[in-house]
Amino acid sequence: MGEYVLEMKEITKLFPGVVALDKVSLNVRPGTVHALMGENGAGKSTLMKCLFGIYQEDGGEIVFDGKPVKVTSSKQALEMGVSMIHQELHPIRFRPVMENIWLGRFPKTLFAVNHKAMYNKTKELFKQVDLDIDPSVLAGTLSASTLQLVEIAKAVSYNSKVIIMDEPTSSLTETEVEHLFAIINRLRSEGRSIIYISHKMEEILKISDEVSIMRDGKNVGTWPAAELTTDLIINRMVGRDLTNRFPEKTTQPSNEVVLKVENYTAASPRSFKNVNFELRRGEILGIGGLVGAQRTELVEALFGLRSVASGVVYKNGTQVKMDNVRKAKRNHLALLTEERRATGVFGILSVLENTVIANQKEYTTAGVVNNHKRYKVAQESCKQLNVKTPNLEVHMENLSGGNQQKVLIARWLLTNPDILILDEPTRGIDVGAKYEIYTIMLDLVARGKSVIMISSEMPELLGMSDRIMVMCEGRVTGFLNDKENFSQVEVMRLATQFGQQQAEVQA
């Protein structure tokens, strides 16, 4: 073996209307963590999919372990010694966890799958990665973060020379990330290489040995991680300096209450209970908490997606009942859901359709859709949000994750909401686009609208909110009201008040 375990030389990949990869090269040394960075749509996932046999490159060469290879299927990639954690992949929900893991290589005796061996091997694997779940539970019953850990365990189990991790931490909590890093360190010491894709600077600087940066389908370069800083990375990714991570907020929320929620309790006993809060005009209310704090459930219920057992909601002082989405929309609420793949994106519809679908009615004349009008509006808002797409006819599924998110935001902005609810709005989104989304939020509140934002990213929560409400196990455990003195410690303290009685909370 030479200096590198993997050399990808001048890889080119074309999609109709897009040059996704333009002579991109990537060299990975054995026993290192190689970070791959770049804005949304830079082509990181595409490059990895070429290596993993999901796409075939249109030009260039892959040399693995000193031998030139042509990867035509994932099966071949796995056998060759490459495994991958996919950025967006749903599990096989109605099958046990262990079958999800050993799919494609079940342990067998003669013709039959050996369930006992499979069970034991899974147990052993989980012990290695410190996961405590029963291998025979159905994958569909696990939480998103547990599933992500299972995916990680699966990728590790192939004993591959090269492990690709495409945003492995997108739904992990901080302790789970620490845990993943421990696993990565062990793998590295065993001489395996990891290609690590993430938008989180802190992670990259902490775990990686080398960093390659891409922009618009091209190489920018590769540097040892020790020589890099957050600012340098951002500069090279975006092509310009980005001095602040949050735009300056110039307006103050007024005292007028636009939304008041009283004693809101979910129908499901394990969900949120007795939630009380107020939202003011021109305010960004952050909701903090750990995974499982029932924040998503709360906002989904507000938007009429879940049933509530009791509670009252006032909009601008009058009591409103929003038990379905149409009523919520009529009251000028909008919700950007957390699971964009499952509940946001219409994959095989065009970007145009995806943009205008929530207020389709406004483009009709006597019930007939006015295409010209739709097109103009969609084009404008996509431009305003800086959506990277060759044109509006492209299937939504072909946009990179971050650009899909921007389209979804555009969709809800077009409904002209008074209250925009954002559930993890910047998950999987690059710094540049994050900044743009923050700007949009500030622009909204400056125009007298209000925003509720769920976020698990501490800097974002602290940096963007006017007030922060913290939840734990379905209860509101406290509010942080003093914007100048937000503290991460206080948020974490409130987020971890497990098993206590409802705190006396003053909104």
Added chain:
Amino acid sequence: MTSEKVISRKSFSIAIILIGLVIAAVGIVMQVLPHEGLYDLPILLIMIGAIVALFGLRQFFGSKKLGSGISFSGKSVLQFVADKAIILALLVLVVVICFLQPSFMQVRVVFDILTQSSPKLVIALGICFSLIIAGTDLSAGRMVGLSAVIATSMLQTADYGNRFFPDMPQLSIIIPIVAAIFACMLFGLLNGFLVAQFGMHPFIATLAVQTIVYGVCSLYFDMAPNNSQPIGGVRPDFTAIGQTKFFVVPKVFNGVSILIPIAAVICFVIWFILNKTTFGKNVYAIGGNKEAAVVSGVNVYATILFVFIIGSLLYGFGGILEAARTAGATNQYGLGYETDAIAACVVGGVSMTGGVGKISGIITGVLIFTVIQYGLQFVGISPMWQQVIKGIIIAAAVAIDLSKYKKK
């Protein structure tokens, strides 16, 4: 939470066993006492009691796998009712029929129902593979017809006047059967090829193949000198495959049809394939999430081919059973069998969106339809009403089944 009660699986299973034994004991007592007007009820009770007790035994010994405690609460009872709604409805139906027509309570009736279910079950087991990969197979019925026609055309007695192949010698019984099933498998391969190669939706691919199969079968059936005459004069060694009966006691018990053990063996084989082989697990995986299967290195192409080939093999075999049972064939054999089979699977909990389905469910589904048909006929309800009831059952069963998956 307050109404929740947890009892150990051990005591639960012992209770079940006891209930089973009590039912059986009641049966025995009734059998000893005079019981005119109740027909075979005592014997049936003994059988039911035995089954319940066996179920209890399984619970007793399987406690490690099933978990050691069972919780009882308003919610879990509701859940149970929703889970087993279709079986409970079936039980109610049976009880009603028994009241209306006590002669329904006969051992003969039970075996009749099982016999009638057997060929349908074979077809349903064939079609379940394509349903589990979130597809369907519309060509099933026509393949039954093709197989029946091909097999019988070569298996007529030497002295039959209207032979399909007048000069054909008496072949070994194996050859025509293999030929018939093989013909079906060729079309199954075509189904699989269209789906795997071109990514065609199975609905379209099998619709096309269904049409082709019927055309081919009719052409064959129309060859001189047969000219579309129903095929008769089928050899007795062939009809034995469908008509043999065991344990016949004249005037007392008219036997167990050979179709029942055949279907049982096929059930076991298919159960094994689906649950114990890599192929079977890949079928579930592809139905559950095709992309995940691809990136896990599953050979999706080959799996899809096999799904349709196995299906066609079973339709072909079903055609053999049908031809043997009825000692004849026309090109109209098997018409509409696929819709019955799909309905039975779906009522039995196989999901049309893929990834879900159990053999036990399919068996239940098939039995339900036979019981309805047989039972309603038994109490003299018109076939037109039978259709209405059948349709309602399909819709209701699936609606209840789907409510299980609703969250929130």
